[in-house]
Amino acid sequence: MMVSEILSGWMKEAFVKALPDADISRVTVQEAANPAFGDYQCNEAMGIAKGLRKPPRDVAASVIAAAGAHPLVASLEIAGPGFINIRLKDDGLIESLEKMVCGERMGVPDDGAGQCVVIDYSSPNIAKPMHIGHIRSTIIGNALDRLYRRLGYRVIADNHIGDWGTQFGIIIMGYRHFADQEALQRAPVEELERIYVKSYEKTREDEAWMEQCRAELVKLQAGDPDNLALWEKFIELSLGEFDRVYRRLGVSFDLIRGESYYRDKLAGLLERLEHEGLAVESEGARVVMLEEEGLPLCIVRKRDGGFNYATSDIATVLSREDEFSPACIIYVTDERQQLHFKQVFSICRKLGCETPLMHVWFGLMRLPEGTFSTRQGNVIKLEALLDEAEARALKIVKESSPDMPEAQQREVARAVGLGAVKYADLSQNPQTMITFTWEKALALDGNSAPYLQYACARICSVREKYVQQFGEAGLQAAGIMITHPAERELVLQLLRYPDIVRRAALLYKPSVLADGLYAIAQKYSTFYQNVPFLKADSGVRESRIRLCAVTAQILQDGLALLGIETPERI
């Protein structure tokens, strides 16, 4: 069990003993705000004292008296208006840490116990290249995917690709008139985008063209073999290119079901909505009124008879609920879809769907000069970003490790460049807008992936040097000792790891984990810089090498949860 849970349980018991009538549901411990106060603190004596109309310090004192002794705890103290400060024994810290790292889960609790969670993320559109606007859903979604798996959930990562929209009429017309087969071979998605944009522009000035696009869409939706074949071709070309990016990013899905997967369910869904009196006619369209929910109405069938995104998403929810009975369905999209999902979720509720539905939204990525726009030509392709990241990393690797074989330099640069890009995104609270700058996305110092990777690489190096000089035998039996404040702070930080992983998942914020890992790496760097390892006395030496190893285990584990690799040398 996590240290925080052990202490929380213990405090709860103490509150019950001291104050049998008090509501202890909120009693927990948290890490101390300031190391000078102790290691953990409990603040609830003040809240409970208020309800009981007793002096808070008296309540805290009676809780401390009732708590008695605990094998992990060195001291309990009252401070300020009624804080209870908890200081742990060094042995207790070490014992807890050893217990934590001996299992596969690094102390992270099995909250999911095998329950299913569907996570819907990335979801690019067919015939459009992935640009840096897609990176957040993909990277954040993938980190949540990994976090929920670690917490014991059976995750179904579903890439809900945009493969059935109204754009296909436009693309088909574009393809028939403007396609350059040679370009299509060379850079398929780029060419598809070009013909889409060209055809789209033509719809704006040429009404007849627009009509033909609509007609092609209707034909496609009616199952016309020629259009269907083209549609399949577009999908195949796009998926091939998406795959290349996903492989590079280390992202994989359990399902890739585009919107088209649900297309046969739409008519039936509309019937059901009408049958239950939810969908009504309005200006030729079918809409669901959501006044009670304080939301604008939602169109579930267009005037021309076509279905749109909302209907498709409702069908998707119902289908997933039916097929997987998930404990939760999580959507990872940008902030602009907040209203859309509120509407979709409300309608699902009205239809009797009880599955918890969660929209995890993130702020839009933009450039310093404003939003992205295909028309302004200022989109940055995802692959170009990754190329640039690797190139910059390679330059530094070549400077700092000139003796490293070229192939390894490239491999290191790949891991570091990719890590930097991912971390730049993951380390920030998702719900804030990101202003993209090359400088920030590719930062290699300070709070960045390379900083964490560097810490890991130094640990590997230290261990190697140790084994060279002293052999491996001494490490097997070596216990960790706390002989220096830097060691104690590091151990304390490592013990928080399971809490941090759980918190990151519960809040849908990989940034919480990134912050926690950065704090560990900072403590480690201080430790590394300020105490000798190889030149320490025998015994202390082994203890320190073991602490290094444990730190590496946790950093690697945490970075893996963020989808970031840790090369042995950088």
Place this chain on the structure above:
RNA sequence: GCCCCCGUAGCUCAGUUGGAUAGAGCAUCGGAUUUCUAAUCCGAAUGUCGCAGGUUCAAGUCCUGCCGGGGGCGCCA
């Protein structure tokens, strides 16, 4: 007009169900390498937490109003 987010150091951002003296990184200045990777470490400096009220033992955090920025609001996704 209505709805949702955001406003914290020069810049980019953390800040736990309301808790103790609001913290990091970048940039700036000063120091550390005969020793384990200097992509590092140590130190200095930096704040009307947008503004005004309110709630309470305690507000960056909760409530109300205002100002500023972003996004959304019937046939795109």
